[in-house]
Amino acid sequence: MPRTHKTLPRLFIDSPMDVGTELPLDKDHTNHLVNVLRRGAGDHCVVFNGREGAFLALIVQTGKKLVTLELIEQSAPQTPANDLWFGFAPIKRLDYEIQKATEMGAGIIQPVITRYVQNPRLNADKLKTHAIEAAQQCEVLNVPDIAPSIGFGELLGRWRENHGDRVLIFCDEAAASSSPIDSLAALEGRRLGLLIGPEGGFADDERDALLAADFVVPISLGPRILRADTAAVAALALIQSVAGDW
Structure with a gap:
């Protein structure tokens, strides 16, 4: 532009x-x-x-x-479509999380209903409006698709069916603090997705299910517990800089 x-x-x-x-x-x-x-x-x-x-x-x-x-x-000219999938458990600052995901290059945004989600009822039109507003303000030419809400169990159970060989990254707050750089660098060139949990984090059985899935790569975001919206921005920045389009 x-x-x-x-x-x-x-x-x-x-x-x-x-x-x-x-x-x-x-x-x-x-x-x-x-x-x-x-x-x-x-x-x-x-x-x-x-x-x-x-x-x-x-x-x-x-x-x-x-x-x-x-x-x-x-x-x-039109820029190539973004392929990064961004899944998030809805939080209070819903507009912020969608706006930042749009700015950071998410191509598909999908709400994921986990155990500790406080507000599972979402207005799809409002979610799209948040994405459009961010695209307008930040000279983004690709407005991400807003996929329908999906339950956590269905997301994992149908991941291969819906996403093929896409790798799912999740920020494991219970893991020992470590650098995520090596794990992300190994994914360069792969189709990627990022899953961010709710306020309060994933339930123990949800974390166990993620760690057991062969398409999931857990990463640490360091020694501090981050708010969900902060974790989203931090993880998206890491992914795009190490294995994405930065």
């Missing part, structure tokens, strides 16, 4: 895009662009749909209930 565009508003719009296309905006996008961001006719913004790259757009018509954008040039 050209740095000359870094101050422009960015909108995710799920419509086909090409130079010369005119996009009439819906009520929510119009309100955000005109009333919240105070943009009007002759101003520019950047739009993307997660499939065809990002485009510089000109606001060519405004009104209280109508905004039309004209796509005048492609500002960035």
